[in-house]
Amino acid sequence: MEGSEEDHPWQSYNTVYTTAKAGMEGVDKDKVQRVVYEMSKGSKYFQNEERKEAFIKHKIDNMRLQFANLTQADLSHYQKVADRRILELEASRDLSRIWLHVDMDAFYAAVETLSNPTLKGKPMAVGSMSMISTANYEARKFGVRSAMPGFIARKLCPELIFVPVDFNKYNHYSDLTRKVFQRYDPNFIAGSLDEAYLDITEVCRERNVKSEEIAQEIRASVYEETGLTCSAGVAPNRLLAKVCSDINKPNGQYVLPNDRLAVMTFISSLPIRKIGGIGKVTEQILKEVFGINTCEQMLDKSSYLCALFSQSTADFFYSVGLGLGKTDSPQVRFRKSISNERTFSVTEDEVLLHKKLAELAEMLSTDMQKEGLQGRTLTLKLKTASFEVRNRAVTLQNYINSSEDILKHASKLLKAELPVSVRLMGLRVSQFNGEKFGATPDPRQKTITNFITSGGANRKNSSFSDVADHDFVSDTETDVSIDGRHTDQLDGRDPFDGNHSLDVNYQSCTLWKNDGAEKVQTSDNDDPSSTHSGFTEVLGSTSFQGQFEGKNVNNEFNLLEDDKLNSSCQESIMLWLDDYKCSLCGTELPPSFVEERLEHSDFHFAEKLQKEESSIHPASTPIQRIRSTESIDKANPRSKSCRIRRAGIRPLISFLLESNQSLKLL
DNA sequence: GCGGATCAC
DNA sequence: TATGGTGATCCGC
Structure with a gap:
């Protein structure tokens, strides 16, 4: 860093505003920062x-300490583990698909300029x-940004x-772009109002044209239909396609060929x-x-990453270094909270x-009823x-x-915090009732699969494109799941937390009322099912595994004492042999059946729980067993449908496969 | 199950 | 004067 903090105090104020966005290359960053x-x-x-x-600095100091304390023996061990893992990930590389990411250029601003052309050429936000x-x-030339x-x-x-924002307009134009996308990939993934992922493998093959031409064609069609420009990136997976769409923004495109060397070269210097x-x-x-500044350095420092981060975090970093990403087309996604x-x-x-809380409760209730949702966590x-x-x-x-119900319980939660000086309040409901299991990301992408999983006619009229600025998206969601995982583990890996003066300061800022909180926590919650956290881990592990193509990816990853780790990992992992067959029962489920796979895991997990319970309590009566299953159902709505379907899962699978095939042919 | 935190758009 | 809203996820408790 140039200059001391005393001379240039603004340089130590770390904001997101100076990180390079498209159109901000020539900006005087130091001036903006100041x-x-x-x-x-x-x-x-x-x-x-x-x-x-200050809190982050503290974490960094602790990690540096850990880093410095690694012995040569440690490092050589971790290097071996990391090398093996990188080989496994490399083996899972899939170069068979061609993904295209479309990103509208300054979307909201562009739409506003369409409806008011006098804005053209003027800085506007x-x-x-x-x-x-x-x-x-x-405006970006001045350093102004979202x-x-x-x-x-x-x-x-x-x-x-x-x-001012006007989501009706943006939704309208977003719909127009999606009609174009649909022509190229009926299962395209809407990332948000202004971006989408398209698997253009089939289009390229059927028409025998290069991906570059398809990208040109799509961008031209979007312009023709909307008068708006967009940028596109083409690459072997979604993660890379997204990076690529940013390269020649605005109104440009970039193609990264399905070639390992090209990918590695591309990734090597990428920040x-x-x-x-x-x-x-x-x-x-x-x-x-x-x-570490570039993706390539993730591999250079693999032994250190292995030493200081968890398996899944390290896996994510290695996969970044290898330029790996998801290549499947998930068919359905369910909302998990509102x-x-x-x-x-x-x-x-x-x-x-209290009045504001009542307003929030009213609005939330309306939204939930529109989608036919009921939840039990507030x-x-x-x-x-x-x-x-x-x-x-x-x-x-x-x-x-x-x-009324929402407000009743929310009021209790609020009361326990009073007195408090507040600038924002919010309400969230999660843990939905399985039978009214919410909506699909995009009703127009409805397939037989989600017809069945959502109960078909039971699914409410949730046209997500009407939900305004937050499209409900599979990809955003899954991408987030990756970072949620690794970033959170950055926190979790701080073994010195709670023992430093900094933490004391941190806590002194809060006004925590123990008595109130305890009262609230116990009031409506007399069935704390300890099985549920294990359950969540199963789901988390399996869905995260989906991140890396998953072709026989070996999940035994021995960080310290192999046995300890393995015992905790083993049971939470569902292996899909050849990325197709369940290793436990041989059921066949292709990677695109994301939800079905989760349910399948649920089934095995429930089965395992029952086995464990009967071995722990051999004398347990049938009634007790039933109760244990019910507690799972309450904890996770998916397991109920899982139990219903277990009898006939094979016919169902083949039906799904056939349906899906015929749909794709259409 | 709860709470804090990160990230994306 | 003034720093958003919605959704997802994980870990350590």
Whole structure:
């Protein structure tokens, strides 16, 4: 870093605003950084950022210590383990698919310019003084970008024009683009309103044209239908395609051929921050602890990564270094939670807070009823005047979705926190009732598979494209699952947590009321099923395994004492032989049947639980067994349908396979 | 099951 | 004056 912190205090204020976005190459980063710092300095928001930053620094120090304490013997051991793992991952590489990622250029801003052409050529941002959603390219030249508060943007660019968001418009144009995508891949994955993944393997083969031409064609069609430009990336997997679509933005494209050497060359100099799932914090940790800046260095430092991170985290990093990513086309995804939250001017007025809570409950209930959802876990989110975020949850015995029920329980959660000075409140409901199992990402992609899994007619009219700015997406979701996993493990791996002065400071900021919290936690929750956490792990492991093509990927990964680790891993892993057959019973399920595979895992897990229980309590009566199964059902809605279907799973599978084939032929 | 945290759009 | 909203996920408790 140039200059001391005393001379240039703004340089130590780590924001996302200076990381290179398309159209911001020529920006004077130091100036932007300085303005952002000057506008923020001293604010509550800024103080909270400082607190978080100090916390990360602390974690980094601990990791450095671990790093420094590794002996030569340690390192040679970890190198062996890492090398083997990298070989296994390499063996899973799939170069048979051609993926295309489309990304609309400055989407909201472009749409607004279409409906008001006088904006053309002028710096403009969609959003408010508080927050900017999208900035056009003229504005980006000034360092204005999404996620930046408007008042700072105006400082950077005084003539900046602000346009309020209008999701009806964006939804309309998004639908137009999707009609184009559908022609090239009926199972395309909508990443959000403005991006999508298309598997163009078949189109290229059938028409015998290069992927480059398909990309040109799609972009031309999108322009023709909407008047909007987009960029495209073509690559052997989704992770790389996404990186590629950013390279020649705006209104450009980049093709990475399905060739291992080309991929490795491409990845070698690529900054890790370009990879989806590696954000500000992960970048900082990898840089400051390991000196890792490029994807290639993930492999160079593999032994250190192996030593300091968990298996799944290290796996993710290696796969980045190898340029691996998902190549399957998941057919269905289910919503797992529904929420709303609002920011308002700070208040500690209990009556006012209760009124706002009632409004949230009302809105949430409406949303849930629209989608036919009922849930049994309710979470209250508070952001205090000092920007500290608190979540407080209850899990009920029955499923709720009426505003009265929601408000009743939310009020209890809130009461336990009072008095408190709040700037945001939110409500979330999760743990849905399995029979009303929510919606698909895009109703137009409906297949026989999700017809069955969602109960067909029982599925409510959830047209997700009407849900405004948050399309419900399979890919976003799965990408997130990757980073959720590794970033969280960065936290979890700090063995010195809770023992340092910094943590004491951290905690002193919070106003934690033990008595209230305890009361709330026990009030409606008299059936804490300890089996559920194990259950979640099963699902997590299997779905994460899907990240890496999974061709006979060996999951025994011996970090320290092999036996200990294996015993905890073994039972949570479902191996799909040749990525097709269940290793336990031979049932055949191709990788695209994501949900079916999860259910299948559930089945084996439930089976295992029952076996364990009968071996632990040999005298247990049938009634006890039934009860144990029920507790699983309550904990996870999937297991019920799993149990219903186990009798006839094979006929069902073959039906699904046939249906899917014929659908693809259409 | 809960709470904190990261990440994406 | 002023730093969003929705959703997903994981780990350590």
